[in-house]
Each structure stands twice: as C-alpha cells, then as structure tokens.
Amino acid sequence: MADDPFENMLAQMDRAEEYADVDHGVFERLKHPERTLKVTLPVELESGEVEVFEGYRCQFDSARGPFKGGVRFHPSVTQREVEALAGWMTWKTALVDLPYGGAKGGVICEPKDLTDRDLERLTRRYTEGIRRMIGPEIDVPAPDMNTNPQTMAWMMDTYSMYEGYSVPQVVTGKPLEIGGTPGRVEATGRGVSLVTERLFEYLDRDLSDASVAIQGFGNVGSNAARLLDESGANVVATSDVTGAAYDPDGLDVAALGAHVDAGGLIEEYVAGEIRGGASTADSRWDDPDQITNAELLTLDVDVLIPAAVEGVITADNVDDLRASAVVEAANGPTTVAADEALTERDIQVVPDILANAGGVIVSYLEWVQNAQEFSWPLETVNAELERRIGSAFDKTIEQYDTKELPDLRTAAYTLALERTAKAHEYRGLFP
Numbered sequence: 443m444a445d446d447p448f449e450n451m452l453a454q455m456d457r458a459e460e461y462a463d464v465d466h467g468v469f470e471r472l473k474h475p476e477r478t479l480k481v482t483l484p485v486e487l488e489s490g491e492v493e494v495f496e497g498y499r500c501q502f503d504s505a506r507g508p509f510k511g512g513v514r515f516h517p518s519v520t521q522r523e524v525e526a527l528a529g530w531m532t533w534k535t536a537l538v539d540l541p542y543g544g545a546k547g548g549v550i551c552e553p554k555d556l557t558d559r560d561l562e563r564l565t566r567r568y569t570e571g572i573r574r575m576i577g578p579e580i581d582v583p584a585p586d587m588n589t590n591p592q593t594m595a596w597m598m599d600t601y602s603m604y605e606g607y608s609v610p611q612v613v614t615g616k617p618l619e620i621g622g623t624p625g626r627v628e629a630t631g632r633g634v635s636l637v638t639e640r641l642f643e644y645l646d647r648d649l650s651d652a653s654v655a656i657q658g659f660g661n662v663g664s665n666a667a668r669l670l671d672e673s674g675a676n677v678v679a680t681s682d683v684t685g686a687a688y689d690p691d692g693l694d695v696a697a698l699g700a701h702v703d704a705g706g707l708i709e710e711y712v713a714g715e716i717r718g719g720a721s722t723a724d725s726r727w728d729d730p731d732q733i734t735n736a737e738l739l740t741l742d743v744d745v746l747i748p749a750a751v752e753g754v755i756t757a758d759n760v761d762d763l764r765a766s767a768v769v770e771a772a773n774g775p776t777t778v779a780a781d782e783a784l785t786e787r788d789i790q791v792v793p794d795i796l797a798n799a800g801g802v803i804v805s806y807l808e809w810v811q812n813a814q815e816f817s818w819p820l821e822t823v824n825a826e827l828e829r830r831i832g833s834a835f836d837k838t839i840e841q842y843d844t845k846e847l848p849d850l851r852t853a854a855y856t857l858a859l860e861r862t863a864k865a866h867e868y869r870g871l872f873p
C-alpha cells in the first residue's frame with residue numbers, strides 16, 4: 443500500500459485530518475486531482491528509429507492560484523507517481539504561502555539513453571502535447587529530476603512558437619538569458635540547507651561539525667552538500683545511482699561537485715577516476731569508501747538527507763536508521779509506516795513539503811520578475827527565499843508546539859490543508 447506514492451500521500455493527509463480544522467466534505471474533495479492528461483509522444487530519434495513515449499500532466503488543485511509544478515524525465519514515472527507529486531506540490535505551495543495550486547508532469551524515459559537532440563525533440567513533443575493546459579496564468583511547469591534550464595528553454599520556445607510571441611512566464615527555471623532568475627538552480631539545495639540550520643537552532647544543537655549523509659548528488663543534493671559544507675557541517679556520505687562515497691572524516695564536496703559537473707559518476711570518483719580537474723592528491727580527504735545506497739541510509743550520522751527518489755525510508759529499513767534527524771530534500775522519501783516509526787523513536791523529520799520548498803519559492807520569484815518585466819539581483823532573491831522558507835519553518839514549529847502535534851509533518855500538513863480548504867470554502871462549488 444504505502445509503496446504507492448499516491449496512497450502514501452493520502453495516508454499523510456489522513457494522519458493530519460484529525461488535527462486539522464477542515465470540513466470533512468472539503469477534505470474528501472482535496473483527495474482527488476482536478477485532472478490528469480496522458481499524452482502519447484512519438485519521437486524520431488537521432489538514430490532514425492521512431493520511439494513512442496508516454497507522458498502525463500496532473501493538475502491537482504487550483505483553489506489558491508495557477509497550477510505550479512515540475513516535469514520529471516525518469517523510467518519509473520507512472521500516472522500515480524505524477525498525481526502524488528502534484529498533490530505534494532499543492533500542500534507545499536500552500537504551506538509556504540505562494541499564490542499557486544499544485545501540478546506535476548512526467549515522461550517515462552531513460553534520459554541516459556537519449557542524445558541531446560532526442561531530448562530536445564521529446565521535450566518539444568511533450569510540450570505540444572500538454573500546451574493546451576499550460577500557460578502563465580494557468581499552469582507553470584519547472585524542472586525536476588533529469589530536467590534542467592535547457593529543458594525549460596525548449597518548453598518555453600515551443601509554447602511561444604504556437605502563441606506567436608515570446609512567453610517567458612510559461613515556465614520557471616529558465617536560463618538567465620531568456621528570463622530566468624539568479625539563484626533558481628541552487629534554490630532547492632539552499633532551502634534544504636536553510637531548514638537544516640533552523641532545525642538545529644530549534645533543537646539547540648550546533649550544526650558545525652554535525653555529520654550529514656546525503657542520498658543523491660544531483661541538483662538538490664549537490665547544492666545542499668556545498669552549502670552545508672560551507673556552514674561548517676561535515677558531509678560524510680553522498681551517492682548517485684551507481685552507489686555512495688563514504689568517509690567518516692568528511693568528503694571533499696568541492697572536488698565531488700567538479701567531478702559530477704564534468705559528467706563523472708560516484709563509483710568512478712571512489713575508484714580514483716576523478717574528472718573536473720580535481721585529483722585525489724589535491725583532495726583534503728582522498729580515500730572515500732564505496733558503500734551502497736542502502737548502507738548510506740543507515741549510517742550513524744546527525745542528519746540524513748534523502749535527495750534522490752521517493753519511498754527509500756520504509757518499514758523494512760526504518761529500524762536500522764541511526765540518524766538523529768531527517769531532512770527530506772526528495773519528494774516523498776518516507777513511507778507512512780516508516781514515518782510512524784520515526785515519530786515513535788523521536789527522530790525529527792523535516793517534511794518534504796517544507797524542506798524542499800526553496801525551488802518553488804524561487805520559481806515564484808522568477809514568475810513575478812517575468813510579470814514585472816524586471817530582474818532582481820541574486821542578493822534580493824536569496825534574501826526573499828530565506829525570509830519565506832524561514833517564516834514557513836517558524837509557523838510549522840509554532841503549530842507543532844502549540845497544538846502538541848505528533849510530528850513536524852502533521853504540523854505542516856494541518857497548515858497546508860487548512861489554507862487550501864479555506865480557499866475552497868470561500869470560492870464555493872461551481873456550478
């Protein structure tokens with residue numbers, strides 16, 4: 443049951459319902475996505491072959507504003523996963539109080555097997571498939587797993603070609619040259635780092651020298667690692683699909699970042715095949731051990747940050763977890779059964795809808811700048827990100843403490859559900 447991300451999201455909602463001030467009828471309505479479009483995407487690959495892909499766009503709830511949510515390219519994308527992710531976007535935008543609803547898109551594909559030309563064609567075909575349901579005031583996509591500013595540029599261009607003029611505001615996470623904002627690429631990782639700092643302040647613990655394990659060293663994981671390293675924490679392990687690098691004395695995060703930016707894999711780094719100009723001789727700590735992703739999750743660390751895929755902390759491994767706090771950078775990394783076990787063990791979990799909200803906050807700031815046809819400096823963007831995610835963190839803690847809720851996820855969900863339900867109550871049912 444809980445391995446299905448959509449069931450997991452519904453179970454999270456159910457856990458919060460008993461504490462949330464929400465009419466039961468409205469609550470039932472919140473459990474159903476408004477709509478999901480499935481699109482068939484035939485693409486002529488560079489090899490000359492035609493491959494037929496499948497994609498989705500789910501628009502979960504728009505009571506608080508236009509739909510907002512990323513697009514994921516991954517072999518394990520399913521309709522249920524996209525719908526769960528769209529639901530989580532709805533609760534996330536409500537929790538951090540952005541004037542948006544929630545949506546998500548996904549295409550079933552293995553990007554590693556596609557050339558840049560193939561990816562461009564697939565992205566354009568997908569954009570054509572969903573273009574009637576997106577738009578600056580309707581639904582605004584953004585990057586997620588295996589999509590990036592280049593993907594957004596292709597989406598923006600395809601949409602604009604049909605409109606007959608440039609519409610930068612139709613997507614966020616664009617390159618700077620076509621209306622992107624400074625600070626967007628690292629925004630989710632920055633938010634993860636900021637909430638980890640806040641958590642330590644709240645727990646009255648010192649983050650400097652705290653040990654951190656991060657599963658996933660992509661956009662979110664690598665930026666969180668870099669910023670936590672800069673704030674004095676000790677990143678002892680990180681991973682990608684090929685496995686994890688572990689050094690109890692701490693990893694050379696900068697060298698790892700350069701290696702991965704140059705297209706390197708973690709297993710190559712551990713084997714000493716280091717790209718990006720760094721060499722083991724230059725590294726502060728030169729011999730990390732290769733461990734598995736499963737072993738990374740059970741390391742004895744102060745903070746565990748899952749930053750890859752959903753459903754990695756489960757009933758099967760939760761008893762082996764030794765971290766004293768979990769900061770959910772990935773969406774939906776903890777199943778409900780595991781969540782209950784973590785609450786019982788008093789392990790603080792900063793839920794995904796708070797921990798990884800930095801990305802959508804800065805996407806919103808990009809959208810606002812596009813609407814104003816104006817651009818802000820990086821300092822303004824980062825200050826606004828810190829203010830907004832800090833305020834959401836404080837409100838979640840206040841809710842948790844004053845209502846004596848079982849955990850931070852329940853606190854975050856009650857706030858998000860109450861805000862979304864209020865919007866539904868004010869707007870009423872039409873027709």
Ligand SMILES: NC(=O)c1ccc[n+]([C@@H]2O[C@H](COP(=O)([O-])OP(=O)(O)OC[C@H]3O[C@@H](n4cnc5c(N)ncnc54)[C@H](O)[C@@H]3O)[C@@H](O)[C@H]2O)c1
Pocket residue numbers: 585586587588589630657658659660661662663681682683684735749750751752771772773798799801802
């Ligand atoms: N990019 C954003 O702005 C953003 C915003 C909010 C949430 N998120 C969430 O953060 C997570 C990571 O997103 P990202 O943008 O960094 O993606 P990414 O594609 O840049 O990186 C993903 C990383 O996870 C690794 N990975 C993939 N499958 C794995 C597996 N089965 N086991 C272990 N590692 C695996 C990859 O090798 C890579 O290192 C996702 O859950 C995503 O939904 C991303």
